[in-house]
Amino acid sequence: MTISADHTAPGSAPGSAPDQAQPRPAENAVTEAVRKFGITVEDYMLPARHQIQMVDPEGRLLAEGEQGTEPGHEYPLPGDEELLAAYEQLVVGRRVNDQNSALVRQGRMAVYPSSHGQEACQVAAALCLAEGDWLFPTYRDAVAVMTRGVDPVQTMTIFRGDWHSGYDPAKHKVGIQCTPLTTQLLHAVGVAHAAKLRGEDTVVMAMCGDGATSEGDFHEALNFAAVFHLPVIFFVQNNKYAISVPLAHQSVAPSLAHKAVGYGMAGERVDGNDVVALLAVLDRAVALARGGSGPLLVEANTYRMQAHTNADDATRYRQDSEVAEWLAKDPVARMRTYLTGRGLLDDDGDSRIAAHAEAVATQLREGLGEDVPVDPQELFRHVFSEPTPQLKEQAAMLADELARDASSGEASK
Amino acid sequence: MSPTVTTSSEANGNVSAATARAAASAASAAEASGPQSVTMAKALNTALADAMHADPSVLVFGEDVGQLGGVFRITDGLTRTFGEQRCFDTPLAESGIVGMAVGMAMNGMRPVVEMQFDAFAYPAFQQIVSHVAKMHNRTKGALKLPMVIRVPYAGGIGGVEHHCDSSESYYAHTAGLKVFTPATVADSYRMLREAIDSDDPVMFMEPKKLYWSKDMVDLEDLRSAHSANRKVGTSSEGRAAVARSGTDATLIAYGPSVPTALAAAAAAAEEGRSLEVIDVRSIVPFDDETVCASVRKTGRAVVIAEAHGFASVSSEIVARVQERCFHHLAAPIRRVTGFDVPYPAPKLEHYYLPGVDRILDAVDNLQWED
Ligand SMILES: Cc1ncc(C[n+]2csc(CCOP(=O)(O)OP(=O)(O)O)c2C)c(N)n1
Ligand SMILES: [Mg+2]
Numbered sequence: 013m014t015i016s017a018d019h020t021a022p023g024s025a026p027g028s029a030p031d032q033a034q035p036r037p038a039e040n041a042v043t044e045a046v047r048k049f050g051i052t053v054e055d056y057m058l059p060a061r062h063q064i065q066m067v068d069p070e071g072r073l074l075a076e077g078e079q080g081t082e083p084g085h086e087y088p089l090p091g092d093e094e095l096l097a098a099y100e101q102l103v104v105g106r107r108v109n110d111q112n113s114a115l116v117r118q119g120r121m122a123v124y125p126s127s128h129g130q131e132a133c134q135v136a137a138a139l140c141l142a143e144g145d146w147l148f149p150t151y152r153d154a155v156a157v158m159t160r161g162v163d164p165v166q167t168m169t170i171f172r173g174d175w176h177s178g179y180d181p182a183k184h185k186v187g188i189q190c191t192p193l194t195t196q197l198l199h200a201v202g203v204a205h206a207a208k209l210r211g212e213d214t215v216v217m218a219m220c221g222d223g224a225t226s227e228g229d230f231h232e233a234l235n236f237a238a239v240f241h242l243p244v245i246f247f248v249q250n251n252k253y254a255i256s257v258p259l260a261h262q263s264v265a266p267s268l269a270h271k272a273v274g275y276g277m278a279g280e281r282v283d284g285n286d287v288v289a290l291l292a293v294l295d296r297a298v299a300l301a302r303g304g305s306g307p308l309l310v311e312a313n314t315y316r317m318q319a320h321t322n323a324d325d326a327t328r329y330r331q332d333s334e335v336a337e338w339l340a341k342d343p344v345a346r347m348r349t350y351l352t353g354r355g356l357l358d359d360d361g362d363s364r365i366a367a368h369a370e371a372v373a374t375q376l377r378e379g380l381g382e383d384v385p386v387d388p389q390e391l392f393r394h395v396f397s398e399p400t401p402q403l404k405e406q407a408a409m410l411a412d413e414l415a416r417d418a419s420s421g422e423a424s425k
Numbered sequence: 426m427s428p429t430v431t432t433s434s435e436a437n438g439n440v441s442a443a444t445a446r447a448a449a450s451a452a453s454a455a456e457a458s459g460p461q462s463v464t465m466a467k468a469l470n471t472a473l474a475d476a477m478h479a480d481p482s483v484l485v486f487g488e489d490v491g492q493l494g495g496v497f498r499i500t501d502g503l504t505r506t507f508g509e510q511r512c513f514d515t516p517l518a519e520s521g522i523v524g525m526a527v528g529m530a531m532n533g534m535r536p537v538v539e540m541q542f543d544a545f546a547y548p549a550f551q552q553i554v555s556h557v558a559k560m561h562n563r564t565k566g567a568l569k570l571p572m573v574i575r576v577p578y579a580g581g582i583g584g585v586e587h588h589c590d591s592s593e594s595y596y597a598h599t600a601g602l603k604v605f606t607p608a609t610v611a612d613s614y615r616m617l618r619e620a621i622d623s624d625d626p627v628m629f630m631e632p633k634k635l636y637w638s639k640d641m642v643d644l645e646d647l648r649s650a651h652s653a654n655r656k657v658g659t660s661s662e663g664r665a666a667v668a669r670s671g672t673d674a675t676l677i678a679y680g681p682s683v684p685t686a687l688a689a690a691a692a693a694a695e696e697g698r699s700l701e702v703i704d705v706r707s708i709v710p711f712d713d714e715t716v717c718a719s720v721r722k723t724g725r726a727v728v729i730a731e732a733h734g735f736a737s738v739s740s741e742i743v744a745r746v747q748e749r750c751f752h753h754l755a756a757p758i759r760r761v762t763g764f765d766v767p768y769p770a771p772k773l774e775h776y777y778l779p780g781v782d783r784i785l786d787a788v789d790n791l792q793w794e795d
Contacts, residue, residue: 146532175563175565176559177563177564177565180567181531181564181568182531182532183567188563192551192555192556195520195524195551195555198520198523198524198527198552199524199528199531200528201524201528202527202528202530202536203531203532205528205529206528206529206532207532209484209510209534210533228520229521229551229552232518232520232521232524233521233524235521236521239515239516393565393566394562394564394565394566395561395601396601396625396710397561397566397569397623397624397625400710401663401710401713402711
């Protein structure tokens, strides 16, 4: 049932009370899993007993029985082409992270919350989506935004400091990199709801961090998505810290993915440093959501390798040994070993990918290295569709002030 | 209302007898031509229905707005008429309602959401301030958020606590929000239609004590005037109204205080004093021109508002008028506002609310001797 231009289609049968809650669309994935495997609805919604992992930290493909899959929680291995494309983006993402951190040190950017160590999550969150789908990122998800196709320099505008969003969210179907924690999840819900009312099969990827799951909007967004049966994938990057606060202070749930069942949706947890497993889980989540199974919650188990931002000192709240442990689980090195071992990646391929990454880094250095002129009149231009009389007055006041500054500057020369 | 609503109901072909009766009774007020006695609630309801009929992207949602028609019945019959995809109940969560509306507005819809009461909109404050108000600016105008947040506000109904807040100043203080508040039946129709048409987000503050106030209005006239204005691109948006002409002093009021100001002006007239009453209507954008023209003419002004006076819309109005009209003023501008106390319990609200006597006292204090 969709909203058509002649808007004459309320969703009820002739003669029935039109105000009754409409029946939920077929929960096909759940009912199918229940029928096929004899598992309960709760077993379907609860995450599998173990996180889904396909390639271990040493770059070895795990045997099917060791991947953490279960009846109702099966994930086919993604195809070679998809894996190679993902690896390329991993390398680019790592380069982007390190280039941006360097630009902050050089004073070219105000701040950069790096996703170093989380690149597999970044890349998979973007690559699993189709053309018309939407992505709602946080401040830490610049690599996901770029992987989705937004120009790297436009992606970084928010941190360069000359305006807030550097790209048009509607054009790219990518929300503004959002800082008020989890507020963007509700926008994801709204975008999905609007699409559903028009009968479009849009899927929306809604990203947040582990600490953010404590926010009220996290709860409201998951509940709204579940009640309205919307194709939203809530993708939580559990990187173990919210600035300095470890996850144990946010939640004592068995895992963040377990929260799904409380909303009546399916949850899964996945090795967030294994891009193979991430793609397998997210591809299926996208397919399920697009097929009408409602929202899903995916928790990626990863680690923030660097401080929260350049302004943070991570040594105040975590041990070097912990960081070293996670260094051994690096998502980029792991994938390189795996693909090389499978003969999918050779030196030529590797250097081509490295050149691609370098080209993006150059783009960033050049784009962020130059001072962009700012227009103070722009302060007033976009507050409303049309500036109010008051804003016009204030714009004139500033213009006059600047004109006087300029002429006194001239005079003093 | 009848041509639009009944046509669409009939086309649905699935309206129950009760629904048909409801639609017929909803339509009857307007079917008889000429002015009828109409409540503000009815005018708002008609504006919503007309807007939904005119534009399929207009959606109405909130708490109890579906089957029940809203606790104040402003959305009465909309689900029946337009189906529950166009007017529906959400889970009970205000941030969710507003946040979802943001996403819908980003994706081609024109949501009109209802906050059940003023003080229950506060969970949505973060969404309103950080996203609703800023989205257009953050994207240099690339993203418009055409959405309306309806808030039944202010007191005077003997409500228990948390049901009577005058919250307009919070929104007016937030750059990027338009803030409208009608005081008359006809304005409530006109302004809600304009709010829904606006490409900018609008906080639509409905003085709940006036919901059942009545006026003789011709809804069909209002409807055609709206269509005609829309065609030529004119609107009364952002314009204050002269609610009563006078020569001696100006009472500046909005929303729930307008009828009180008019009553004070009527009382003053009996004592031989001619008061002009300005109904601000649009707090943002503010109509300096109309307000200041009146004050320059009369030379004296009292600003009236139910909200606490401190750091409020009323203080802003005083500041603006003082800056612009100082040399025309025969006396300092006075204010009659709520006291700076939490909104009182029902048996005390009488002492708190600006009343006719307090307004007349303020007028008496406008230095008439010189
Ligand atoms: C509503 C809100 N409260 C506080 C903050 C300040 N803040 C920014 S990031 C952050 C930590 C978030 O941690 P998490 O969700 O785990 O994401 P991560 O930074 O680890 O990616 C905090 C507290 C904020 N941005 N928004
Ligand atoms: Mg975290």
